[in-house]
Amino acid sequence: MTEVEENQDLVGSYFMELWRIKSKRREATSLDENDVVEMMNLDKKEEDLLLDLYSDEPELEPSELDTLKSSSGFAIVLPDKVSVKYPRVNLHGHDVGVVQANHPAPVKRLVYYFEITVKNAGAKGQISIGFTPNDVNLNRQPGWEANTYGYHGDDGLLYRGQGRGEAFGPTYTVGDTVGAGINYALQKIFFTKNGQMVGFFIDNTVKDRLYPTVGVxxxxxxxxxxxxxxxxxxxxxxxxxxxxxxxHAYIEKIIIPPTASYGVVRSYLQHYGYTETLEVFDQATQESVPPITGFHDNGFNEHMYKVEDRKNLRKLIKDGQINDAFGILRKLYPHIVQDDTSAICVMLYCQEFIELVRVGHLEEAVRYGRTHFQKFNSLKKYENLVQDCAALLAYQEPEKSAVGYLLEDSHRENVADAVNAMILSTNPNLQDKTSCLHSYLERLLKQLTACFLEKRLLNGDQGETFNLKRLLLSKNTQHN
Known part of the structure; x- marks a missing residue:
């Protein structure tokens, strides 16, 4: 196999795996992302892609009090499952009624927080709020045991891992609303009273999954x-x-030369063949005050290779004109499609089938599938993906079905990206064989995501990952 053929095999496998991962999402939405990675036997590159896809998957959140665990009758969870009462006279210091939430605090976020309202302070007002691990002694107040944290109402003291409290905040009693939260970015646990911050402490040992907890x-x-x-x-x-x-303020203090940022953006436009936008962008940089110069010769120009061909093919694929795209490839790049069972050909054949279903030409789609899909019957690596395509015919409203993802514009985009990368891989001056897969901007974003993941790993797998969509939405919200 020649070097060019190896590059094309790499490109085809990569984009087919992107498709396969998207197909697997609907089968694995109830699994932890690490379980999915293990199940699919992905390498590091594919694992990063999957983590990108799963970054918005919700965690189970506390919704009510746990009624199964017992504290020897010292605490009774009321029928609403969010209220707890102490029903008897306490005779000993260990006659505590502790109740945890039904799920631990979710960790893949910036902050988790909950509140309690004191309905009755009882005989002594010995109420507490805090966080405890799963195996906590339910007859000991939050904060009295190792790895537990509690803010107590009768004395206003903070307890963290021992029976001896420390001065912290005001006491609280009937009618007061008290809250407890975890700031995962800073490993900071904080407490509030009646909507105001009482105080916080930083504990870099907060690595366990902690449950919101109440003590009476x-x-x-x-x-x-x-x-x-x-x-x-x-x-x-x-x-x-x-x-x-x-x-963000800390990050924005880091100075990046304009030539670097403009060069990265320019490489993105080059990589995907957005030539009209590239011309406008270049013009704008020259008209800026002062003009931005010096980024044209920084090694990014390899992405100008066959840019007009790539632009035209992208437009055809995004418009659903797959046969026309096939025709250009056969004429200008026959070596890319000479193997009729290659990954890129499979993607194009499947996309043409999808386009026929999209416009309601079902009989034509059936004939097309019979003609072109039979050549893939002996190729197990494509079996599930071809079956997904065929399954579109089984639904009256396929866009609402389990395989509806095939009809999304993002699927066309994946095929267009694959063809784009396949052409870039034929560049004889390509310095890095993987550079055809992503623009430098995307590499930068992936590196940023990887850094956040590593930071979260060092933080006990707690805290947010980098999420560009969330960041952009938050910026738009601020501007509005």
């Missing part, structure tokens, strides 16, 4: 927990925005 300890004490079903008294949205703004 004297006759008739009763609290109700709010896991977010109703609006919090504390302004959590503003708090999160402020914390993110601090992070």
């Amino acid at each position: 300890h004297s006759l008739n004490e009763e609290v109700t927990v709010n896991f977010g079903k109703t609006q919090f008294m504390f302004d959590l949205i503003t708090y999160e925005a402020t914390e993110r703004a601090k992070i």
Whole structure:
């Protein structure tokens, strides 16, 4: 196999795997992302892609109190499952009623927070709020045991891992609303009272999955927990925005030369053949004050290779004109499509079938599938993907079905990206054989994502990952 053929095999396999990962998403939405990676036996490159896809998958969140665990009858969870009461006279210091939430606090975010409202302070007001691990002793107040944290109402003390408290905040009693939160970016646990911040502490050992926890300890004490079903008294949205703004302010202090940022953006336009936008971009950089210069000769120009051909093919594929795209490839790049069972050919044949289904030409789609899909019957590596395409015929509204992802514009985009990369891979001056897969801008974003993932890993797999969509949406919200 020649070097060019090796590059083309790499490109085809890469984009077929992107398709396969998207297909697998619907089968694995209930699994943890690490389980999915293991199940699919992905390498590091493919794992990063999957993590990008799964970055917005929701975690199970606390929604009610756990009614299965027992604290020897010292705490009774009421029928609403968000209220807890102490029903008896306590005789000993260990006659504590502790109740955890039904799920641990979700960790793949910036902040988790919940609140309690004191309905009855009981005989002594020995109420507490905090966080505890799964194996906590339910007859010990939050903060009295190792790896537990609690803010106590009767004395206003903070307890963290020992029976001895430390001065922290005011006491709280009937009618007060008290909250507890974890800032995962800073490993900071904080508490609030009646919507105002009481205080926080930083503990870099907060690595366990922690459960929101409430403790009661004297006759008739009763609290109700709010896991977010109703609006919090504390302004959590503003708090999160402020914390993110601090992070962004730190990042924005890092000076990046204009030539570097403009060069990276320019390489993206080159890589995907957006020539009209590239001309406007170049003109704008010359008209800026001062003009941005010096980025044309920084090694990015390899992405100008066959740019007009790539632009035309992208437009055809995004418009659904797959046969026309096939014709250009056979005429100008016959070596790319000479193997009728290569990954790029499979993608193009499947996309033409999808386009026929998209416009409702079902009989023609059946004939087309019979003609072109039979050559893939003996190729197990394509079997599931071809079956996904064929399954479109089984639904009256295929766009709403499990294989509806095939009809999304993003699927056309994946095919167009594959053809684009395949042509770039034929560049004899290509310095890095993988550079045809991504623009430098995308490599930068992937590196940024990897850094955030590594930071989260060092932080006990807690905190947000870099999410460009979320970042852009937050910027738009601020500007509006």
